[in-house]
Amino acid sequence: MVKICCIGAGYVGGPTMAVIALKCPEIEVVVVDISEPRIAGWNSERLPIYEPGLDDVVRQCRGRNLSFSTDVHRHVADADIVFVSVNTPTKTCGLGAGKAADLTYWESAARMIADVSLSDKIVVEKSTVPVKTAEAIEKILAHNGRRGVRYQILSNPEFLAEGTAVRDLLSPDRVLIGGRETPEGRAAVAALRDVYARWVPGDRIITTNLWSAELSKLAANAFLAQRISSVNAISALCEATGADVAEVAHSVGKDARIGPRFLAASVGFGGSCFQKDILNLVYICECYGLPEVAGYWREVIRINDYQKCRFVNRVVSSMFNTVAGKKVAVLGFAFKKDTGDTRETPAIDVCNGLLGDKAVVSIYDPQVTGEQVARDLAMKKFDWDHPRHLQPLSATEMAKQVAVAADAYEAARDAHAVCILTEWDEFRSLDYKRMFDAMHKPAFIFDGRNVVDVAKLREIGFVVYSIGKPLDDWLKDMPAVA
Ligand code: NAI
Structure with a gap:
């Protein structure tokens, strides 16, 4: 045995x-x-x-x-x-x-x-x-x-x-x-x-030499993350031109050489692996004297950081360039749906960005506890190429500015804006009219995961931003985001 x-x-x-x-x-x-x-x-x-x-x-x-x-x-x-x-x-x-x-x-x-x-x-x-x-x-x-x-x-x-x-x-x-x-x-x-x-099945068990197996894992994660950064880079261009990233991704993914998976634009990738494994790959390339290869993969992370910054800037610039003292509901804190894992979740950087601009955030996630949120937002991150405004706040500032809500409606009550940061299924079927009625006007929704029906929400009266989608007139009038 x-x-x-x-x-x-x-x-x-x-x-x-x-x-x-x-x-x-x-x-x-x-x-x-x-x-x-x-x-x-x-x-x-x-x-x-x-x-x-x-x-x-x-x-x-x-x-x-x-x-x-x-x-x-x-x-x-x-x-x-x-x-x-x-x-x-x-x-x-x-x-x-x-x-x-x-x-x-x-x-x-x-x-x-x-x-x-x-x-x-x-x-x-x-x-x-x-x-x-x-x-x-x-x-x-x-x-x-x-x-x-x-x-x-x-x-x-x-x-x-x-x-x-x-x-x-x-x-x-x-x-x-x-x-x-x-x-x-x-x-x-x-x-x-x-x-x-x-x-x-036997044909799915691949055997290789040791170094190929070790490197294949780093390469696979780098390729997956690179697809996300590629579609996210295109999402910025979609917003600038009036193209719709979902339509572009669908058309691109129909090419059998490319395939449809991992082409959903979002506020950015998270999780304990992608960033860590690419950084590791970058370091290995540098150690082996391959700076061009290192630089190529480093860009995947730069675009991911850019996407998170762009999202925060979009929120702030749309709301008259200030969120100071305004309640912002954050729906979803886990790095993806169906997990309670928050390691490297984009929600940490987005919340820290909003908190840095003095917003009051009310966070709801079906699987993440208040203690976990507090730990994550107090945490110091290694500051490799991270912009200044993404630095975390002190514990005292955080206690004043962060609350954890029992559900999406509580998070949105008296809020000026809702930010959707995880694609939990339940966020697709919320009663958005009920949320709208309980919010300050103009009421904003910033959908970082493209889960809402933009047309329906605009009909209710929301100003809606959805990554890579044609912009509301309201958003077009606001200063360009960097
Ligand atoms: P984790 O942090 O959830 O679990 C690691 C566990 O190892 C911890 O519970 C820790 O207490 C324990 N540990 C550390 N040193 C120990 C020791 N000397 N003796 C006994 N226990 C010890 O990490 P996770 O997410 O399971 O990842 C593990 C590895 O798998 C990492 O290298 C990660 O990159 C890789 N990986 C993770 C994936 C994921 O989705 N989380 C997917 C594929 C690979």
């Missing part, structure tokens, strides 16, 4: 292992973490992350062949395959600050594996790591491991998207496994392939 242990019970480790346990009842899967609250959450009725369908999968396997534990050493020692799915955030200080991946958690996990292992292990990189990390891990294990214990390192990056994680894991576009091109390396790849082959 194969035993799997996964280090890191986060957005990736938890769902990935739950699906492996579901599909492989004869494999014992233990997810370990140093965070006691996280493990307690996984062992409770209220899982620590919100992900559609996940409760059901966990309920089916927990106590059967899936468990969650803080006894990291014991379970790592017992396992045949150790997945490492710890966080790899952007470094905030020292060499490469604001760009390079911080591998502190990874290194400490690797040293711990070397310390406690008494039998051979396959160590699987599940976290997204810089290309060539496997080489560093091999060295740590070789120099610190016990005599006679052998390790094979595999790269098996995860491609799930938050909000659809369970669906993506049950039916992945591909599973990627990279390993050493030696007999031992090939045997390790085959062992991991056997796990996935229980539910993933």
